[in-house]
Amino acid sequence: MWLAAVFIVLMAFAAVAARKLTVAGGACGALVAAGLFAGLGWTGIALLGTFFVLGTGATMWKSAWKAVHGLREGGGGQRRAVQVLANGSAAAVAGLLASLIPQQAPSWACAAAGALSAATADTLASELGNSYGRRYVNIRTFRPDTRGRDGAVSLEGFLFGAAGSALIAVVYAVGFGLSLHVVWILVAGTFGNALDSWLGAGPQRCGLLDNDGVNFINTVAAAGLASGLALLFG
Secondary structure, eight states, X not given: OHHHHHHHHHHHHHXXXXXXXXXXXXXXXXXXXXXXXXXXXXXXXHHHHHHHHHHHHHHHTTHHHHHHTTOSOTTTTOBOHHXXXXXXXXXXXXXXXXXXXXXXXXXXHHHHHHHHHHHHHHHHHHHHHHHHOOOOEETTTOOBOOTTSTTEEOHHHHHXXXXXXXXXXXXXXXHHOSSHHHHHHHHHHHHHHHHHHHHIIIIITTTSSOHXXXXXXXXXXXXXXXXXXXXXXX
């Protein structure tokens, strides 16, 4: 336990020092990691690390090009506390529930991975889809839309998102073995990514939700779907 605590703190310090997280973001990241470790052990840390590395890499990829085209996030990719919680709090809570309700631990572990699957899919679909997408459509109308607009999706972005979900599922399988949970994690990640775009094309464009709110809803929904599927079908 103490080894995990030391590791989590060191990684949080490293992320802050590398300017990938603000100080508050690093503190929230450590809390998320602690929640995941409580219920999923080192596999939870590995899942969070996979999301963080893939998301950070995708954000920084072609950063100068995205800045020129107005597609780069404010803050130069340095994540704030609210962003960390929007993407990670659902997974952390699921991890805590896995530790507190051991008889349902497998379904909550699946929920945690499903939430991170959705967060990873959304980040890669957005960041790499904006870099490599060729044709963009509004996810609600399927009419042509503009690169970078909320709710505008591309085939390339969808495939990058699916690949991100698959990598999260692979890490889960390495930690817990092959099971139907791997399928549910893929399903939850894809669903969460689609829901994120759906909300982006509607409430977010109307100013009713911001990006952090959309991310929070998408990860909570993905966690709920993964958990429900795991409870129903194993």
